[in-house]
Amino acid sequence: MIGYVTIGTNDLPRAAAFYDSLLADLGAKRMMENDQFIAWSVTPDQPGLGVTKPFDKKPATVGNGVMVAFAVDSATKVDSLHRRALQLGGTDEGAPGARGEGFYAGYFRDLDGNKLNFFCVG
Secondary structure (H helix, E strand, O other), X not given: OOOEEEEEOOOHHXXXXXXXXXXXXXXXXXXXXXXXXXXXXXXXXXXXXXXXXXXOOOOOOOOOXXXXXXXXOOXXXXXXXXXXXXXXXXXXXXXXXXOOOOEEEEEEEOOOOOEEEEXXXX
């Protein structure tokens, strides 16, 4: 149902370097870009993530209660990607661990303060 999610940035080159490195670990690559916007996806038929400078030219701000969640195939992958996000300058928003029966996740904020997580079920 979800085609892509877009989050804002005030520094597109910095955000691009963060997500190029982090999302490469998922096999994602840039699928679309211009001077205001970059989108990554594993394949064109799967949901993607876009980072954009706001269309209205006002500063990008973090949406309170908004979060982007990336599904991965194992707790080991959650641990690895969460650690990578922090190495790239992201901040911890909840260390990887079990969050109820069969749900494992690690939460972080990107360089612009957007909240994201990696999770697996099972």
